[in-house]
Structure formats: structure tokens, C-alpha cells
Amino acid sequence: MKGAKMMNNFSFSMPAGIRFGIGIHRQLGKILKEEMDFQKAFILTGRHIGKSGIIEKITAALTEESVTWEVFAEAVPEPAVEDIDRIAEVLRKSEADVVIAVGGGSPIDTAKAVCMLMTHEGSCRDYLFGRSKTVTKPGLPLIAVPTTAGSGSEMTAASVIEDKQKNVKLSITSTYLIPKMALIDPELQTGMPKFITATTGMDALTHAIESYVSTRENPVADVFAQKAIELIGRSIRIAAEDGENLHARADMALASTLAGVAFMNGGLGVVHGISQTIGAVAHVAHGEANALLLPYCMKKNAPACPDKFRDIAVWLGEDVSSLTTEQAAEKAAEAAFRLAEELKIPTKLKETGVTRDMFDDIIKGTMGYRMLAINPKKITEEDVRDILEE
Secondary structure: OOOOOOOOOOOOOOOOEEEEOOOHHHHHHHHHHHHOOOOEEEEEEEHHHHOOOHHHHHHHHHHHOOOEEEEEEEEOOOOEHHHHHHHHHHHHHHOOOEEEEEEOHHHHHHHHHHHHHOOOOOOHHHHOOOOOOOOOOOOOOEEEEEOOOOOOHHHOOEEEEEEOOOOEEEEEEOHHHOOOEEEEOHHHHOOOOHHHHHHHHHHHHHHHHHHHHOOOOOHHHHHHHHHHHHHHHHHHHHHHHOOOOHHHHHHHHHHHHHHHHHHHHHOOOHHHHHHHHHHHHHOOOHHHHHHHHHHHHHHHHHHHOHHHHHHHHHHOOOOOOOOOHHHHHHHHHHHHHHHHHHOOOOOOHHHHOOOHHHHHHHHHHHHOOHHHHHOOOOOOHHHHHHHHHO
16 A cells, blocks of 8 residues: 555464453452462462462462462562572572462562573572673473562563662563462452552553553553553552552553563653663562653653654544644653642652762663663764753
8 A cells, every 4th residue: 555654573472371450369369279280389479468468368279279378477578689699599498389479569470580590490580681691491480479560570571670780670571480370369459558459550651651652662562551540540540549449450450561562562761761770770560660851751752652642642532633742742742741740650860869970971881771772763962861861
């Protein structure tokens, strides 16, 4: 067809199975025993979830089906190499045949790396991006039970880990890291505080948007990204204000998972390049950093693919019917700014402890981010400094 754009070649994968439903965690023991034939579970979580009552719900479901279990509730936010290696030793001694990661992105990322080490020698540092070893085979089977709606880690092939020796955050990336199953239960997310709901939800929105505008054209991933953006646009405010609203929680839980599928296939961009570096340099939580940076990076990227940003504006509920494509594209960033303000998320770096004397290190780290190459606009050091200054 004359004037039509040729579609790029692409590949799409989603090897993790999904079980989704309100109250579905009660079936976990039956799933593990009857469908997967596991005998002992190592439940990996953080201290907050360990004290929340959620773990008791999980263990009750396992006990009902005579699946034995052991709980490790010392996973930490933003895990470092030393944390992974230490937990791997605990898991090895447990003799469990399956790991259940319960929590947000950090416990799930921790579990991915720890499971990998059950079948690979050395420290997890050896397997970080650019290091000496690669993941060559499956690790111990992993079931992911997210209690936040944001990271999408339950569907992805990466585990983000901090290397404190070099003050950087890097990923171990392999399809072998993808959980065997993601069990998504909105009921387990009702206790999430407002701020965590807001920042993790904006994290999921970032995943969907960056995937959709990536130059790694993928029409199948785009479908997942679109649905995620629409769900977040209609439900994140409700979920933040009324944490017990199961309809809104279900929308956000599904959106997070869909966005995870989208970015596993479509990739990410400058938001993650900067936020991952800020996390290492200034120890700002990943979701909060993404939420803060997203509108500024959208504004920078919009001129590179205005048609796509016009789509995003529409999916976020903006009326762009009387606007040019370029004007409509600008509305996408405005919608993200307004959303962050309404959710009371910091909109300036100084509110998170980032100072101007950190900028050079942040810029250097961002320029080394491997997915910067598929950002819709070619990003220079000057671009990153502009975003940080604004």
C-alpha cells in the first residue's frame, strides 16, 4: 500500500504462566502439589510483608495441601550482591524444591537471582551485565506472588542488583530467570499504603509507556502496553485513595503484569536509564524515581514520535480531538504531570535527596544504560542534564 509504513520483524515471548483472581492465593497449595508436584517451598519475602499477615495466608494454603514450607523474611529493598549471595546459602541449606517470592519487585528480583545460583557456581556478581559469566540453564523453580502493582518483575527475565563495589545497579538477564508462574491476587494488595500504591502504579505506567514508544517495534507488546495504560489511567487514583476497592486493585494488578510483558518484549528507555542510576547514586526507591522522572522524559521524547504520544494522551483520558498531532503529543506529558501531582508524588529531585553535585555521576551512569539505544530520541549527555535540571 502506497505510503504505508513497513512493519519491522519482531519476536514475542511470555513463558511465565499467569493465575489471576481475587482470592486465588487460597489455591496455591493445590497448584503446587497436584499440578506441579512440589514438596517443600522456600517462601522469600521482606520484613514488612513478613509482619503483615499475608505470609500466614500463604502458609495456610500450603499446609492445607500438606506442602511443607520454610519462611525467610529478611529480603531487603534494592538488593545488593552480598544480599543475594547470603540468601542463596540459606536456600541451599533448606532443601526446598520451589521458591515462592512474596512482595514487590525487590523480593521477586532477589528470588530470581537466588534461584539461578542454585544451579550455577560463583557469586551473583559474576553474572551481572558485562561480567564474566552467563546464565546457561534453569535455576530452582520460582513462583512469584506480587503484593504491589508496579514492578512487573513477575513476568520479566531480569533481576536488578546493586554492585556496591562500583556504585552501580546492573541486571542479570536471561529467560531462565522468568518465574515458572505468576500468581496475581488483588486481595493481597489491599493493604498497600497510598504512597506505595501511587509510586508503584506510576512505575507500571512507565514500563508501558517506555515499551510503547521504544524503537524496538513490537505490535504484540503494544497491545499489552495500551491496555496497561488504559487500566492505570482509570484506576490508579481510586486505588490510592481507597485501598480496599477490589475493582481498582484488580485493574492495577493486571496493568502491572501486562506492562511487565510489554517491556520484556518492547524494552525500556531514558526514564529507566536515569532512575536506575539515581537509585545507585542517591538510593532513591526505583518506583519513586520513575514516577518523578516520567513526565520530564515524556516531554523530551514526544517530538521523536508524536503519533505514539498522541495515543498515550488519549489512553490517559485526554480529549485531543481538536488538536494537531504535535499538540496532542504534548498532552501526554501534561497528563502524567497532573497524575503525579494528584497522587502527591515528588516532582522535583531535591525532594528525594538528589543534589546537583550528583549530576555528573548520574549522567555517566545513564549513558551506560544498555537500553538507551532503543529510546525514541537519541539521548545525549546534554539531554540527561536538561532533564535533571528541569
